[in-house]
Amino acid sequence: QGQSWGWADARTLGWLGAGAAALIAFLFVERSSAHPILDLKVLRRRPVALALTAGGLGQTVAFTMPGLAILLALYPAIPGVSDGLGWTAHHNAVVSVSWNLVMFGTGMLVSRYLRRFDARRVWCAGLAVMAVGYTLVGFFHGDELQLIVTSCVANVGAGVVVSVAPVLVIGVVSRDEQGLGSGMLNMLISLFGAVVTAGAYAVLGASSTTVDGTAFYLDAGYSGIFWLGAAVTVVALVLSVFIPRLREPEESPAGG
Structure with a gap:
């Protein structure tokens, strides 16, 4: 309201x-x-708090932004009233196959070879690519080609983020806490998702017109929600810089 x-x-x-x-x-x-449900004693440990917060923010963007992009695709194009693309649901589904396959393929590839690399660096690289991608989506989303190219860039990063986030959690908690850590991560994704979605609609509402009680959104609003996603991703990236070295699941956690 x-x-x-x-x-x-x-x-x-x-x-x-x-x-x-x-x-x-x-x-x-x-x-x-x-x-x-939320063990505050676990969150007092800085590595756990950083990994859960950064992981929750990063995955929130990866899961939330594609859903918000559907508004851009399906809302009509009415000069001065609505700057949507006016696609049918079927056309949107066909076009979006491209970046969904990119996200799926990237996640599969990264998860397969992740043990060969420092997971923190892979994670930060994924966040950086996703931030750049959604910045580009904010600038270039006027037709199928623009949206496919920019969204594919964003979803290369999103594929990395979705596949590596569980590794961050496993790398900062003990074996006995892995279920708890995963549950807390999912709860934070829900919490951050609600906040980011509300913020996105506030951004859209600031650049909208209302006709017969229905709000239609202008291009500045659509650009704003993608830039919001990029900004949240940057926050996750800054937090991730301070995550200490992750341990292997077989190792004992430092300090118990």
Whole structure:
């Protein structure tokens, strides 16, 4: 309701405040629970906190941006009202096969040969490529060729990110904590996904027109959501620089 109520409206701020209060209450409950969903003691270890946060942010972008791109493809092209591409769902599915295959193939290739390289460097390289890719998508998305080329660049990085993120978690937790770490990573992806999606719609809403109660989005909004994805990826990349050397699953974790 941010667009219709206004982002500074008391109702909007009230719901945002209620969400923050619920999150704080959740953390207090988890802190006192014998079997917490989110083990705060584990998150106090800097390597774990960095790997989970960076992994969650990176995978959020990889999973969220393609879904938001569907809006660009399916919304109509109406001069001065809507800057979508006006594709049918079938046409969008056919065109998007290209970058989905790139993501799938990259992930398979990287996971097959990952043990030969430093996983942290591969991860950071994937984030860098994904950030560049979504920056390019923000500039060039006006037709099939532009969207295919730029999205394929972004999804080379996304394939790396999706395949390496679990390795980051396994490399900073003990063997007994691997299930917990994976569960926490998935929970953070859901949390970050909700935040990024809400932010993306706020960006779209800032560059929109409303006709008979229906919002149509302008090109500046579409560019903005892709640049938002690139910015979140850069944040994940900066955090990843501080992740210490990952251990092999067979090694004992440093400091227990």
